[in-house]
Amino acid sequence: MPADFDVVIVGAGAAGMSLAYHLCAPGSDVPLSIALVDAPPGPLRSPPRTWCFWEPPGGPYDASLAASWPRLRVRSADGASAVARLPRLRYKMLCSDAFEALVEQRLSRAPDLCRMEATASAVRDVPSGVGGEVLTRAACGERVLVRGRLVFDSRPPHRLPPARTTLLQHFTGWFVRTERPVFDPGTADLMDFRTPQPARGLSFGYVLPLDPHTALVEYTEFSPAPLDTDGYRRALRHYTHDVLRLGPLHVTAQEHGVIPMTDGRFPHRPGRSVYRIGTAGGATRPSTGYTFAAVQRQSRAIADQLRSGHRLRMPDPYGRRARTMDAVLLRALDSGRVDGADFFSRLFRHVPGERLLSFMDGGSRLHEDLLIGLRTPVVPMLRTVFELPFRTRRERAAAPSSPAPTGHEESAP
Template sequence: MTYADVVIVGAGAAGLSLAYRLCAPDARVPLSVVLVDAPPGPLRPPPRTWCFWEPPGGEFDAVLSASWQRLRVRAADGSATVAVPSPLRYKMLRSDAFTALVGSRLDAAAGFARTELTVRAVRDAAGGGGEVVGEDARGRRTVVRGRYVFDSRPPGRLPAARTTLLQHFTGWFVHTERPVFDPDTATLMDFRTPQPRHGLSFAYVLPLDARTALVEYTEFSRTPLEPAAYAEALDHHLGEVLGASPYRVSATEHGVIPMTDGRFPPRAGRSVFRVGTAGGATRPSTGYTFSGVQRQSRSLATALRAGKPPRTPPPYRARSLAMDAVMLRALDAGRVDGAAFFTGLFRSVPPARLLRFLDGSAPLREELLVGLRTPVAPMLRTLAELPFRSRRFMPTDPAPAVPHPPGPPGLSDEE
C-alpha cells in the first residue's frame, strides 16, 4: 500500500493542473503527491485540444499551439461579425504539450510519484483519509491512500436536472492544397449549418496557417449523432461552405460535454473530492471547462500548500449558474433561436465584456448589461417556469464527457 498527503485520480486537464500547482517549487508546506493514471488503452483519454481566453503572458503561453486576437462569428445568412477583444486573446493548447510542460515540473518534485491503475473504487478509508483501490498491469489489487483524494474522472452519471443538453462535436485537423484560412482570425461560430429541432449547431474554425486548421462541427442537442453524421456535416462545411476542397485530414477529435443545470457535488466523502467536470468545472451554458479547472485547482492548491484543509468553492457564481439554467431551458424549449441569440450577442455586446460573461468572470454590472441584450420576454417566461420544473435523471447517460471546449457557447477542458 502507498500513502501520500494527496492522491489525484486521472491525468487529464483537471488532475494534471492540480498536480502542477501542488508541486510548485516554492511550496511553504511540502506535500507528497501520488497521481493515479489509467493504463494505456480505452480508459486513458486520447490527445485533445483545449481553448480559452486570457491576456497575453499566461502561464501556458510557451506551449500554445496558436492564439488569436481577432474573433469571427458568422450568422446563418453568412454575414460576419469580427471582434478584437483586447486585452484578451483566444488561445489554443494541445493536451500533449500541456502534459509535457506539467511533466517537467512533476519529474523534478521530490515528493511526487505516479502510478498506473485500473481504478475500481475511490472512497473514504476506514481509518481516516481516502483511498483508491485498483489493479496494476498484472491484475494485482493495489491500494493508494492519502489524507485527501481528488477524483478527476468524468462523472459516471449526470446529476438530476431540470434541463440537460449535450454539447457533442467532431473536429478534423485539415490541410488544404491552396490558401483558404485567415490565420489571424478564429471563427468561433459559423451558423451556416443545418439547425437541429432542439438546440443549435455551428462550425468552428481555428486556423494554424493559411492551409491548416482545426475545423469542428458542434451541436447542442439532447442526443449525440452517429459518426457518419459528423463526417457528412464536416465534409459539407469544408467543401461547400468554405470551398476548402481538396483537403487532407491529419487528426480527429470527438467529445461529449454535459450542459446541465444539475448540481455536481464537490465531495464524494469526508476526504474525497471531485474536480474537473465531475466537480462542476464545466460552465453549463457554454461547455467551457479549462478556465474553470484552473480556478478550481488554484484554490485547492493554495489551501493545501498553506497547510489548510482544501476549500471547494464552486468555479462559477450562483448568479451565473442561475442565468445558465434560464438559457438552457429557453434553448431546449425552442423559445429562443440559438443561432440568432448568439449572433445577436456578438453583434451588440463589446467583445471583451461578452467573453468575460461567457467565462463567468464578469462583474454584476456587466452581467446585467449583457442580459439586457437577450430576448427579454422569453427569458422572463422561462425564469417564471423554472421553479415548477422537477429535476430528473437522463434516461440514458451519454458517453463520458470530454472536457474539450470547442467554441464560445460550447467552450474547456477546459475539460
C-alpha cells in the same frame, strides 16, 4: 499493502494533471507527498485533444500553445459576420500532448510525487478513521490500496446529476491542410451558424486557423443526443465543401468530444476526505461547455490552500448567479423559446467582445450581466425564469465516452 500519501489524485486528464502541476510548484510552505493514479493505455485513458480558453498574453502555458488569436468572428445564418477584437486578451488553443509535456517537466523534478499506472475501481473514505482510499488494479493484475489524507477524483461521472435541463455539446473536428491559402491566421471563427439546425438546440461550425493552409475545423451541436460517425462526417463534408468552399484538402487528424450541458448540481465532496475536480466537480460551464480555464482556477485555489497549510475549502468555479443564468439559457434553448443561432449572433453583434468573454467565463459583474441580458429576447427569457422553479429535476446517464482521435490522413473533395 496500502501506500499512504498526503494527496491522492485519480486520473491524469486536464484536471488531474493541472492539480498535480500546481501542487508541485516550487516554494511550498508545507511539503506534500502526492500520488497521481493514471489509467493504463486503453479506453479509460483520455485521448489526445485540444482545449481553448482566453486570457491576457504571457500566460503560464504560452510556450506550449498551438496558436492564439487576437480576433474572434461569429457568422449568422445569413452569412453576416461580427468580428470582436481583443485588445487585452487572446483566444488560446492548447493541445493535450503539449500540455502534458510541460507538466511532466515539473513533475519529474518533484521528489515527493509518485506516478502509478493502474485502474481505480473504488474511491471512498477510509471506513474507520480520517482520510480517503483508492482501490486500484495494476496492469499485471496486482491490487494496490492507495490512501491519502485527501483524495481528488477527476474521473468523468457515470451518471449526471438530476437536472431540469440536460443537453450535450457534441462535436467532431478535422485538422485540415488545404491546397489554397484560405484561412486567416489572425481570426478564429467561434461560431458559424451557416449549418443545418437540429430540431432541438443549435449547431455551428468552428474554425481555428494555424496558418493560411492549416486549421482545426469542427462541426458542433448542442442537442439531446450525439450523432453517429457518418452523421458527423456528412456534416463536416457539407461545412468544409459547401459552406467554407475550401477546395481540395487533406484531413491529417481528427478529434471528437461529448460534453454535458446541464443545470444539475455536481457534488464537490462525495465523502469526508474525497473531492471531485474537473467536469465531475462542476468545472464545465453549463451554457458553453468551456472547462479548461475553470480547471486552472480550481486547481490553483486547492493548491494554494494545501501548500500554505490551510484547511481546504473547495472552490466553486462559477458563482450562483452564473449558474442561474445558465439554467435559464439551457431551458430556453431546449424548449425552442429562443432561436440559438439568432441568440448568439445578436450577442456578438451588440456586446463588446471582451465583456462577452468575461460573461462567458463567469467573471462579469452584476451590472454587466444586466446590460448583456437586455440584448437577449427578454420576454421568452423572463417566461423561462418564472417556469424553472416548477420543473422537476430528473436523472440521466452520462454522455457516451468519446472515441479516440485518429492520426491518419484522408482526402476530401
